[in-house]
Amino acid sequence: MxxxxxxxxxxxxxxxxxxxxxxxxxxxxxxxxxxxxxxxxxxxxxxxxxxxxxxxxxxxxxxxxxxxxxxxxxxxxxxxxxxxxxxxxxxxxxxxxxxxxxxxxxxxxxxxxxxxxxxxxxxxxxxAFTYSGYALVEEARVRIARGDLGAIRLVQVEYLQGWLSAPIDEAGNKQAEWRTDPARAGIGGCLGDIATHAFQLAEHVSGLRAEAVAADLTIHVPGRRLDDDVSALLRFGGGARGTLKASQVAAGEENGLKLRIHGERGGLEWAQMEPNTLTLRWLDRPAEILRAGGPGLSDGASGLLRTPAGHPEGYVEAFANLYRGFAAALRGESGGWFPGVGDGLRTMKFVEAVVANAASDRKWTRIDPGESV
Amino acid sequence: MxxxxxxxxxxxxxxxxxxxxxxxxxxxxxxxxxxxxxxxxxxxxxxxxxxxxxxxxxxxxxxxxxxxxxxxxxxxxxxxxxxxxxxxxxxxxxxxxxxxxxxxxxxxxxxxxxxxxxxxxxxxxxxAFTYSGYALVEEARVRIARGDLGAIRLVQVEYLQGWLSAPIDEAGNKQAEWRTDPARAGIGGCLGDIATHAFQLAEHVSGLRAEAVAADLTIHVPGRRLDDDVSALLRFGGGARGTLKASQVAAGEENGLKLRIHGERGGLEWAQMEPNTLTLRWLDRPAEILRAGGPGLSDGASGLLRTPAGHPEGYVEAFANLYRGFAAALRGESGGWFPGVGDGLRTMKFVEAVVANAASDRKWTRIDPGESV
Amino acid sequence: MxxxxxxxxxxxxxxxxxxxxxxxxxxxxxxxxxxxxxxxxxxxxxxxxxxxxxxxxxxxxxxxxxxxxxxxxxxxxxxxxxxxxxxxxxxxxxxxxxxxxxxxxxxxxxxxxxxxxxxxxxxxxxxAFTYSGYALVEEARVRIARGDLGAIRLVQVEYLQGWLSAPIDEAGNKQAEWRTDPARAGIGGCLGDIATHAFQLAEHVSGLRAEAVAADLTIHVPGRRLDDDVSALLRFGGGARGTLKASQVAAGEENGLKLRIHGERGGLEWAQMEPNTLTLRWLDRPAEILRAGGPGLSDGASGLLRTPAGHPEGYVEAFANLYRGFAAALRGESGGWFPGVGDGLRTMKFVEAVVANAASDRKWTRIDPGESV
Amino acid sequence: MxxxxxxxxxxxxxxxxxxxxxxxxxxxxxxxxxxxxxxxxxxxxxxxxxxxxxxxxxxxxxxxxxxxxxxxxxxxxxxxxxxxxxxxxxxxxxxxxxxxxxxxxxxxxxxxxxxxxxxxxxxxxxxAFTYSGYALVEEARVRIARGDLGAIRLVQVEYLQGWLSAPIDEAGNKQAEWRTDPARAGIGGCLGDIATHAFQLAEHVSGLRAEAVAADLTIHVPGRRLDDDVSALLRFGGGARGTLKASQVAAGEENGLKLRIHGERGGLEWAQMEPNTLTLRWLDRPAEILRAGGPGLSDGASGLLRTPAGHPEGYVEAFANLYRGFAAALRGESGGWFPGVGDGLRTMKFVEAVVANAASDRKWTRIDPGESV
Missing domain, CATH: 3.40.50.720 (NAD(P)-binding Rossmann-like Domain)
Structure with missing residues (x-):
C-alpha cells in the first residue's frame, strides 16, 4: 500500500x-x-x-x-x-x-x-468505484440489462454532501485541503471527487453511454479554487435523458448518492445511505421492494452478500466486494467483476467535458470527441 | 364554475x-x-x-x-x-x-x-398553484425568509409522474388527449402542465428569482406532439444554482413533486406525497423533522391546518387553503394569501424561455428578457 | 348536531x-x-x-x-x-x-x-370509528378476507399519542380534562379514547374476533384518575395471537395508529400517519407497496378515493368516507359501509374486559362472557 | 474457534x-x-x-x-x-x-x-449480543442514562422474523432444525433464539430491570416442538411498562429488531435494519434524527464508528465492535465494553420466567425470584 x-x-x-x-x-x-x-x-x-x-x-x-x-x-x-x-x-x-x-x-x-x-x-x-460494489446496485444493473424496465428514458443521479459548506479547507482540514487544491486534486473539485462516482454509477447501471453534457460548475465558498457544486444535463445514446447533480456544499447532507432510472415500463431507485433496498416501480402493478438477502434477487447480487436478509451490509462490505472481485479475477475465476481502466477513462473524459462545457456558451459538449455521436 | x-x-x-x-x-x-x-x-x-x-x-x-x-x-x-x-x-x-x-x-x-x-x-x-397551499410549504418559505438556512446556494425541484408513459393520449384518455394537443395545451406539454408547478414552488419558497435557464425538452413517446419530459438548469439571482426536472414518462411515479433547498447553514426538503413533514438538516446539529400540528411551526403554517398533529391533511386541504386565502382577501382580511397574477406571469415567462432555449445552441436563456440580469 | x-x-x-x-x-x-x-x-x-x-x-x-x-x-x-x-x-x-x-x-x-x-x-x-374509513384500510381488509395472507397468525396493533404526558388535564386543557374524568369519560381513559380505535381496527381488518385479553392498565401521570397507558395480549378465534398497545403518554408521538397482520404466506402493515400506503410483505417474493390510486387496488378501496395516485388524502377524507357510506346506506344503495352498533358493542366489551383483567391476578379474561370460547 | x-x-x-x-x-x-x-x-x-x-x-x-x-x-x-x-x-x-x-x-x-x-x-x-454493538444503540443508552428523556415510562421492543413460517425444520434446513429441537436449543425456540436479544437490548439501553412478565408462548406451525412466537408484557423497576414481541413466523419479515423507549419528556426509536439512525421525539420541540457520523453524537457512540457520516456501517461492524471491546478489555484499556456474564444470566432468567408464566394461569411471574420486587 x-x-x-x-x-x-x-x-x-x-x-x-x-x-x-x-x-x-x-x-x-x-x-x-x-x-x-x-x-x-x-x-x-x-x-x-x-x-x-x-x-x-x-x-x-x-x-x-x-x-x-x-x-x-x-x-x-x-x-x-x-x-x-x-x-x-x-x-x-x-x-x-x-x-x-x-x-x-x-x-x-x-x-x-x-x-x-x-x-x-x-x-x-x-x-475503487466503491459504490458499484453494492449488491443492490448489481441487482439494478442486472434488471436493466435483462430488459425489465423496457427501453431506458430517464437517468437521474445525484451525490450530495455538505461537508465543504464552510471554508474548512482554509482552516486546516487536511481532507478538504488537498481536494480543493488544483495541484493535487486536478481540474475538478466536487467534479473529480464525487461527480465521477455518480457518473460511473449511472453508466454502469444503465448500461448506456452519455454522449453529451451541458453543465454548470460553481464555486459557492468564496476563495475556493475548485468547483464545489456541479449541475449537469446528459444525453445518452439511445435517446435517454439524464440529470447529474453533485455538491459538497449541500449543508446538512451526508453522503447522498442516489440513482433513479426509468424505462418504458417502470423505474428503479437506489440510495447509498440505505443500500440494502432497491425499489422497483411499475406502470401497471404495485411497486416492489427488493432487499438484500430477500426473495427475487439475481444470483449475481446474492453472491455479493455475506449475511441473511435484515442483517445490514454497508460501505465496507461494498468496498470488500471490489477487492473480492479483483482477487477472483486475478485467480482466473469467472464472475469476479471490478471497475477498471474502462470506467476510469470514461470518468476522466466526463471531467474534461464538463470543465470545457462550463467555460463555454455552447449548450452541449461531447463527452468523447473521438466517438461519433 | x-x-x-x-x-x-x-x-x-x-x-x-x-x-x-x-x-x-x-x-x-x-x-x-x-x-x-x-x-x-x-x-x-x-x-x-x-x-x-x-x-x-x-x-x-x-x-x-x-x-x-x-x-x-x-x-x-x-x-x-x-x-x-x-x-x-x-x-x-x-x-x-x-x-x-x-x-x-x-x-x-x-x-x-x-x-x-x-x-x-x-x-x-x-x-390554482395548489402545492403552495400546503402548511409545510408555508413553513419552508417562512424559514428561508427569516434566514434560518443562511444565504441560499442550491434549489432542486422535481416533479415526476408516469401516467403518460404509454401513448394513452392516442387511445382515448381525455385527460391525456388535451394535454398533449398544442391547440388546447399550449407550447408546453409536461412543461406547461407540471414543470410550471415546480417552478412556481421553487421561486415561491426560496424567495429567489430564476434569471436564466438551460433546458432539454424531450418527446419520449413516439408520435406525441408536445414534450413529455423536461430537464433544466437554473441560475437564480444572488448566485444560487438550481435544477428542475419534470417528467410525465417516469413510469411508476405518481405525483412526485419534491423541493430541496440548501443554504450556507443547512437545507430543507419537502415532498408532496408526504406533505405533513418538512425535514431540516443542519451543518452542525442533528436534523429536525417538522410536522403538521407539531411543535416549532410558525403561526403562518399553523394557521393553514385544521387538525391536530398526526391527523394527516392532504391535497384537498391544501387546495382549500387557496380558496380560504382568496375568501379572506376578498373580505379584506389580512394574511389571506393565494397565488395570483404575479405567479402566473412568472411561470408563463419560464415556459417561453424553456421552449426558446431548447431550440437553441446557446446554453443560457434569460427568463425575463425585460429584466437586467 | x-x-x-x-x-x-x-x-x-x-x-x-x-x-x-x-x-x-x-x-x-x-x-x-x-x-x-x-x-x-x-x-x-x-x-x-x-x-x-x-x-x-x-x-x-x-x-x-x-x-x-x-x-x-x-x-x-x-x-x-x-x-x-x-x-x-x-x-x-x-x-x-x-x-x-x-x-x-x-x-x-x-x-x-x-x-x-x-x-x-x-x-x-x-x-365514528374514523380510521376504518381509509381506503387502504379497506384494501387490507379485502386482502385478508380473500385469503391473500393465508390463515392469520399475528395481529399487532398500536396507538401511540404523547399529548397527555404532562398533567395538562389539571392545567385547564379542556380536551384533556373531560377525557381523564371518570364521570364524563367512563371507566377507561386512554383505554376508551384510543385503545378502542385500535381494537375496532384490528377486528375489522383481520375479520377475527378477540376472545380473551391479558392486560396491564397504568396511570403514569401522578394524580390522574384514569389510565393513560394500555398494554394487552389478545387471543383471537382460530389461534391468532395479538398485541395491543395504546398510550397517551408516549411523549413525542402524535397519532400513531398502526396495524400489522401476518398470516402463513405474508404480512401487511398500515400506519395512519401515512395512510395512503399499504405494505404487503411475502414469504417468497418481494414486498409490494400498494398506494392510494395506484395499480392493484380492489374496487372497494378505489371507490373510497377522490383523487389520482400521489394526491394524498387524509383524515378528513377518511372521516368523509363514513359519512358517505352512511348516506349511501340510508339511500338504500349497496356498498355503503359504515361502522355501527356491532363495532360499538364489541369495543365496549373490550373495555370492560380490560378493566376487569387489569384488576385481577388471573391471566386471561374473556371479552364476551356470553360467547363460548 | x-x-x-x-x-x-x-x-x-x-x-x-x-x-x-x-x-x-x-x-x-x-x-x-x-x-x-x-x-x-x-x-x-x-x-x-x-x-x-x-x-x-x-x-x-x-x-x-x-x-x-x-x-x-x-x-x-x-x-x-x-x-x-x-x-x-x-x-x-x-x-x-x-x-x-x-x-x-x-x-x-x-x-x-x-x-x-x-x-x-x-x-x-x-x-455475542451483537445488537448492543451498534453505535446508535450506544447513543440511545447514553441519552437515557444522562436523563434526556426524563424518567422512563414505556419500553417497547420487538423482533420479527418470518423465516420459520413454513415447516422448513422438517424439510432439512439445518439452521431451522436445531433451533426447533429442545435437545439442542433448550426450553425456548423463538424465545431463546431472538426474544433474548430483544430482552437484553431493552434492559441494556433503558438501564432498567424487568421485574415481572406476563407472556403468551405459541407454536403456530403444526408439529413444531418449541415456540415460534412470543408475546409478553413487562413490568420494570421504577414503574415503566414494557411490551416484548418476538416471532419467527411473521411471514415476510426479515430481522426486524426494533426498540422504542419513552420517558416524561420524549421518546427514542432505533431499528436494526436501519441501524445508523436514531430518532428522538420530544414533547415540546421538533423530532431530531441522530445519524452515525453526524453531529450531536456522544463520544462513546462516535468511538464505535469507522467511517464518516453517510457511509453505512452494518451488522458485521456492530459485531466487530464487540470483538474490539473485548480485545480492549483484555488489554486492560478502559472503555472496552462488551456483553458478558451479567447479560447472559439476565436473559436466561427471562427465558425461564416466560416458560413458567406461559404454563400458568397467574398473570405475572417474577423474572428473578431471588430479587425483592
Missing amino acids: VGGGEGAFIGAVHRMAAALDGDWRLTAGAFSTDAGRNRRTGEQLGLDPARVYDSLDALLAAERALPAEARIDVLAIVTPNHLHAPMAIAALEAGFHVFCEKPMAMSVAEAEAIAAAAKASGRTFAL | VGGGEGAFIGAVHRMAAALDGDWRLTAGAFSTDAGRNRRTGEQLGLDPARVYDSLDALLAAERALPAEARIDVLAIVTPNHLHAPMAIAALEAGFHVFCEKPMAMSVAEAEAIAAAAKASGRTFAL | VGGGEGAFIGAVHRMAAALDGDWRLTAGAFSTDAGRNRRTGEQLGLDPARVYDSLDALLAAERALPAEARIDVLAIVTPNHLHAPMAIAALEAGFHVFCEKPMAMSVAEAEAIAAAAKASGRTFAL | VGGGEGAFIGAVHRMAAALDGDWRLTAGAFSTDAGRNRRTGEQLGLDPARVYDSLDALLAAERALPAEARIDVLAIVTPNHLHAPMAIAALEAGFHVFCEKPMAMSVAEAEAIAAAAKASGRTFAL
Missing part, C-alpha cells in the same frame, strides 16, 4: 475491505513521506519493519527483488489524486497489479498512459 | 376544496358544451336549473343581471388551458373575481392581457 | 367530513349549553337562528314538529362520552338516525340500550 | 467481525465433528493443519501445551446452544477467555456454572 498513513481516511477503509473476506493480506507499505508517521503506521499494522519503505520507488525495487511467492501481488494506491498516474504506471511497469483510489488520474492523457502501461505489462488495474 | 362537467377531474377537486371550510357555495355553472352533460352535472350538484348555463357568455350575462347579493362573486375556471385567458378576461370585465386553473394562459402575452384586465376591472385573479 | 361549539375539535371535523362530498347539509344544532357560545356557533355556520336550539330536547321536539322534508335526517352527536347513550337513545326514539362519536357509550349495558333503541325505532346508528 | 464449519452461518460472521479491525487472528479451530468438513474449513481459512483439531478437548489440550505466546488467547464458541455451557466451562477451566454465541446456556443453572467457572479461572466470558 502506498499512502494511507495514520489519520488518513481511505487507507484504513481499504485495509478493512481487503481484510474482510480473508482474500488479502497487507505485507508491505510506504504509508507516508513523514518517516515517523510511516514507521508508526507500519507498527500499528503489525508489518515487518523491513517492508515498511521510505518511498514507492524503494518499495517497488525491494519487493521486485524478493522471490515471486514472497513479494506483494498488488499495490493499493491511496494517495491524493496527482500521484495516482505516476505511481500506478511505476507499479504496473514493475510487474505489480494495481488497486487505485479514484479518480484514475488528473487527465484523460494520464488515464490513457495508465491504460497503456497496464496493457504493456500484462498487469491488471482496478479502480 | 365554468368547465368541470361529469368525469372531469379538477372541477370536482375545486368543488371539494371550496366546500371544506364553508366559505364558498357553488350557485351557478356552465359545466360542459354538451347540453346533457351540463344539465346532469348541475342536477348532481343540486343547483337551481336556471343557473346552469349553456355557455360562459350566457352565465356572465345572466349573473350580471341579478341583484348584487344574488349573483356569483367569483368564477372558477376549470377548462383546458386555451380557454383560460379569454374566459378570465371576460369574467373580469363582467365584474367577477376569477379563480383559475393553472397554467394562467397560453403565452406571456395572454397572461399580460389577464393582468391588464384585472387591473382595469379592479377584480382579483387567483391561480 | 349536538355538541361541537366554538373551540371544540371533533365537531368541526364532522362538519368538514360531512361537507366534503355534498351528501350532507348542516341545518340545525344544539352546540353548547352556554347560550352565547351556542348562538355564535350557529351564526358562524350560517344556520337559521330558529334552528339553533338550547338543548337536545328542544332540538328533537322542534325538528320532529317540522314537515318530514324539512326536518333533519340524522343527528350527529359530538359531546363527551357520558352523553352519547342518553342522547343517541333520545334521538333514535324521536325517529332520527344517529351518527355518534366513539366510544359508543359508558358501558356494555348502555351500548345494548342503544342497540335496542335502534332496533325498536327502525333507525340507523353509525359510529 | 469451535463450531463454524463450512456452511454454518454465524461462524463466518464471527471471523469477519474479528478480522475487521486487525485486533484478532484466527489460529486454531475445531470446526466440525465431520473430519472432512473440519479439515476443509481449516484449509479454506489458511490455518496450520496441526492446529485444526478433531474436538474441543483436543484443541484445549494441545493449545494449553503450547508456549504462552503461541497458544490461543480466546476461544470463540459458535456451536448450537446445548454445547455452550460445557464448552465454555472447559475453555475457562483450561485457562482461555471465551467469546460465546448467545444464548449463554440452556438454563439459569448452566449460566451460573459458567459464571462460577469464569470467576474461579480469572478468565473473561463475552457473549
Whole structure:
C-alpha cells in the first residue's frame, strides 16, 4: 500500500475491505513521506519493519527483488489524486497489479498512459468505484440489462454532501485541503471527487453511454479554487435523458448518492445511505421492494452478500466486494467483476467535458470527441 | 364554475376544496358544451336549473343581471388551458373575481392581457398553484425568509409522474388527449402542465428569482406532439444554482413533486406525497423533522391546518387553503394569501424561455428578457 | 348536531367530513349549553337562528314538529362520552338516525340500550370509528378476507399519542380534562379514547374476533384518575395471537395508529400517519407497496378515493368516507359501509374486559362472557 | 474457534467481525465433528493443519501445551446452544477467555456454572449480543442514562422474523432444525433464539430491570416442538411498562429488531435494519434524527464508528465492535465494553420466567425470584 498513513481516511477503509473476506493480506507499505508517521503506521499494522519503505520507488525495487511467492501481488494506491498516474504506471511497469483510489488520474492523457502501461505489462488495474460494489446496485444493473424496465428514458443521479459548506479547507482540514487544491486534486473539485462516482454509477447501471453534457460548475465558498457544486444535463445514446447533480456544499447532507432510472415500463431507485433496498416501480402493478438477502434477487447480487436478509451490509462490505472481485479475477475465476481502466477513462473524459462545457456558451459538449455521436 | 362537467377531474377537486371550510357555495355553472352533460352535472350538484348555463357568455350575462347579493362573486375556471385567458378576461370585465386553473394562459402575452384586465376591472385573479397551499410549504418559505438556512446556494425541484408513459393520449384518455394537443395545451406539454408547478414552488419558497435557464425538452413517446419530459438548469439571482426536472414518462411515479433547498447553514426538503413533514438538516446539529400540528411551526403554517398533529391533511386541504386565502382577501382580511397574477406571469415567462432555449445552441436563456440580469 | 361549539375539535371535523362530498347539509344544532357560545356557533355556520336550539330536547321536539322534508335526517352527536347513550337513545326514539362519536357509550349495558333503541325505532346508528374509513384500510381488509395472507397468525396493533404526558388535564386543557374524568369519560381513559380505535381496527381488518385479553392498565401521570397507558395480549378465534398497545403518554408521538397482520404466506402493515400506503410483505417474493390510486387496488378501496395516485388524502377524507357510506346506506344503495352498533358493542366489551383483567391476578379474561370460547 | 464449519452461518460472521479491525487472528479451530468438513474449513481459512483439531478437548489440550505466546488467547464458541455451557466451562477451566454465541446456556443453572467457572479461572466470558454493538444503540443508552428523556415510562421492543413460517425444520434446513429441537436449543425456540436479544437490548439501553412478565408462548406451525412466537408484557423497576414481541413466523419479515423507549419528556426509536439512525421525539420541540457520523453524537457512540457520516456501517461492524471491546478489555484499556456474564444470566432468567408464566394461569411471574420486587 502506498499512502494511507495514520489519520488518513481511505487507507484504513481499504485495509478493512481487503481484510474482510480473508482474500488479502497487507505485507508491505510506504504509508507516508513523514518517516515517523510511516514507521508508526507500519507498527500499528503489525508489518515487518523491513517492508515498511521510505518511498514507492524503494518499495517497488525491494519487493521486485524478493522471490515471486514472497513479494506483494498488488499495490493499493491511496494517495491524493496527482500521484495516482505516476505511481500506478511505476507499479504496473514493475510487474505489480494495481488497486487505485479514484479518480484514475488528473487527465484523460494520464488515464490513457495508465491504460497503456497496464496493457504493456500484462498487469491488471482496478479502480475503487466503491459504490458499484453494492449488491443492490448489481441487482439494478442486472434488471436493466435483462430488459425489465423496457427501453431506458430517464437517468437521474445525484451525490450530495455538505461537508465543504464552510471554508474548512482554509482552516486546516487536511481532507478538504488537498481536494480543493488544483495541484493535487486536478481540474475538478466536487467534479473529480464525487461527480465521477455518480457518473460511473449511472453508466454502469444503465448500461448506456452519455454522449453529451451541458453543465454548470460553481464555486459557492468564496476563495475556493475548485468547483464545489456541479449541475449537469446528459444525453445518452439511445435517446435517454439524464440529470447529474453533485455538491459538497449541500449543508446538512451526508453522503447522498442516489440513482433513479426509468424505462418504458417502470423505474428503479437506489440510495447509498440505505443500500440494502432497491425499489422497483411499475406502470401497471404495485411497486416492489427488493432487499438484500430477500426473495427475487439475481444470483449475481446474492453472491455479493455475506449475511441473511435484515442483517445490514454497508460501505465496507461494498468496498470488500471490489477487492473480492479483483482477487477472483486475478485467480482466473469467472464472475469476479471490478471497475477498471474502462470506467476510469470514461470518468476522466466526463471531467474534461464538463470543465470545457462550463467555460463555454455552447449548450452541449461531447463527452468523447473521438466517438461519433 | 365554468368547465368541470361529469368525469372531469379538477372541477370536482375545486368543488371539494371550496366546500371544506364553508366559505364558498357553488350557485351557478356552465359545466360542459354538451347540453346533457351540463344539465346532469348541475342536477348532481343540486343547483337551481336556471343557473346552469349553456355557455360562459350566457352565465356572465345572466349573473350580471341579478341583484348584487344574488349573483356569483367569483368564477372558477376549470377548462383546458386555451380557454383560460379569454374566459378570465371576460369574467373580469363582467365584474367577477376569477379563480383559475393553472397554467394562467397560453403565452406571456395572454397572461399580460389577464393582468391588464384585472387591473382595469379592479377584480382579483387567483391561480390554482395548489402545492403552495400546503402548511409545510408555508413553513419552508417562512424559514428561508427569516434566514434560518443562511444565504441560499442550491434549489432542486422535481416533479415526476408516469401516467403518460404509454401513448394513452392516442387511445382515448381525455385527460391525456388535451394535454398533449398544442391547440388546447399550449407550447408546453409536461412543461406547461407540471414543470410550471415546480417552478412556481421553487421561486415561491426560496424567495429567489430564476434569471436564466438551460433546458432539454424531450418527446419520449413516439408520435406525441408536445414534450413529455423536461430537464433544466437554473441560475437564480444572488448566485444560487438550481435544477428542475419534470417528467410525465417516469413510469411508476405518481405525483412526485419534491423541493430541496440548501443554504450556507443547512437545507430543507419537502415532498408532496408526504406533505405533513418538512425535514431540516443542519451543518452542525442533528436534523429536525417538522410536522403538521407539531411543535416549532410558525403561526403562518399553523394557521393553514385544521387538525391536530398526526391527523394527516392532504391535497384537498391544501387546495382549500387557496380558496380560504382568496375568501379572506376578498373580505379584506389580512394574511389571506393565494397565488395570483404575479405567479402566473412568472411561470408563463419560464415556459417561453424553456421552449426558446431548447431550440437553441446557446446554453443560457434569460427568463425575463425585460429584466437586467 | 349536538355538541361541537366554538373551540371544540371533533365537531368541526364532522362538519368538514360531512361537507366534503355534498351528501350532507348542516341545518340545525344544539352546540353548547352556554347560550352565547351556542348562538355564535350557529351564526358562524350560517344556520337559521330558529334552528339553533338550547338543548337536545328542544332540538328533537322542534325538528320532529317540522314537515318530514324539512326536518333533519340524522343527528350527529359530538359531546363527551357520558352523553352519547342518553342522547343517541333520545334521538333514535324521536325517529332520527344517529351518527355518534366513539366510544359508543359508558358501558356494555348502555351500548345494548342503544342497540335496542335502534332496533325498536327502525333507525340507523353509525359510529365514528374514523380510521376504518381509509381506503387502504379497506384494501387490507379485502386482502385478508380473500385469503391473500393465508390463515392469520399475528395481529399487532398500536396507538401511540404523547399529548397527555404532562398533567395538562389539571392545567385547564379542556380536551384533556373531560377525557381523564371518570364521570364524563367512563371507566377507561386512554383505554376508551384510543385503545378502542385500535381494537375496532384490528377486528375489522383481520375479520377475527378477540376472545380473551391479558392486560396491564397504568396511570403514569401522578394524580390522574384514569389510565393513560394500555398494554394487552389478545387471543383471537382460530389461534391468532395479538398485541395491543395504546398510550397517551408516549411523549413525542402524535397519532400513531398502526396495524400489522401476518398470516402463513405474508404480512401487511398500515400506519395512519401515512395512510395512503399499504405494505404487503411475502414469504417468497418481494414486498409490494400498494398506494392510494395506484395499480392493484380492489374496487372497494378505489371507490373510497377522490383523487389520482400521489394526491394524498387524509383524515378528513377518511372521516368523509363514513359519512358517505352512511348516506349511501340510508339511500338504500349497496356498498355503503359504515361502522355501527356491532363495532360499538364489541369495543365496549373490550373495555370492560380490560378493566376487569387489569384488576385481577388471573391471566386471561374473556371479552364476551356470553360467547363460548 | 469451535463450531463454524463450512456452511454454518454465524461462524463466518464471527471471523469477519474479528478480522475487521486487525485486533484478532484466527489460529486454531475445531470446526466440525465431520473430519472432512473440519479439515476443509481449516484449509479454506489458511490455518496450520496441526492446529485444526478433531474436538474441543483436543484443541484445549494441545493449545494449553503450547508456549504462552503461541497458544490461543480466546476461544470463540459458535456451536448450537446445548454445547455452550460445557464448552465454555472447559475453555475457562483450561485457562482461555471465551467469546460465546448467545444464548449463554440452556438454563439459569448452566449460566451460573459458567459464571462460577469464569470467576474461579480469572478468565473473561463475552457473549455475542451483537445488537448492543451498534453505535446508535450506544447513543440511545447514553441519552437515557444522562436523563434526556426524563424518567422512563414505556419500553417497547420487538423482533420479527418470518423465516420459520413454513415447516422448513422438517424439510432439512439445518439452521431451522436445531433451533426447533429442545435437545439442542433448550426450553425456548423463538424465545431463546431472538426474544433474548430483544430482552437484553431493552434492559441494556433503558438501564432498567424487568421485574415481572406476563407472556403468551405459541407454536403456530403444526408439529413444531418449541415456540415460534412470543408475546409478553413487562413490568420494570421504577414503574415503566414494557411490551416484548418476538416471532419467527411473521411471514415476510426479515430481522426486524426494533426498540422504542419513552420517558416524561420524549421518546427514542432505533431499528436494526436501519441501524445508523436514531430518532428522538420530544414533547415540546421538533423530532431530531441522530445519524452515525453526524453531529450531536456522544463520544462513546462516535468511538464505535469507522467511517464518516453517510457511509453505512452494518451488522458485521456492530459485531466487530464487540470483538474490539473485548480485545480492549483484555488489554486492560478502559472503555472496552462488551456483553458478558451479567447479560447472559439476565436473559436466561427471562427465558425461564416466560416458560413458567406461559404454563400458568397467574398473570405475572417474577423474572428473578431471588430479587425483592
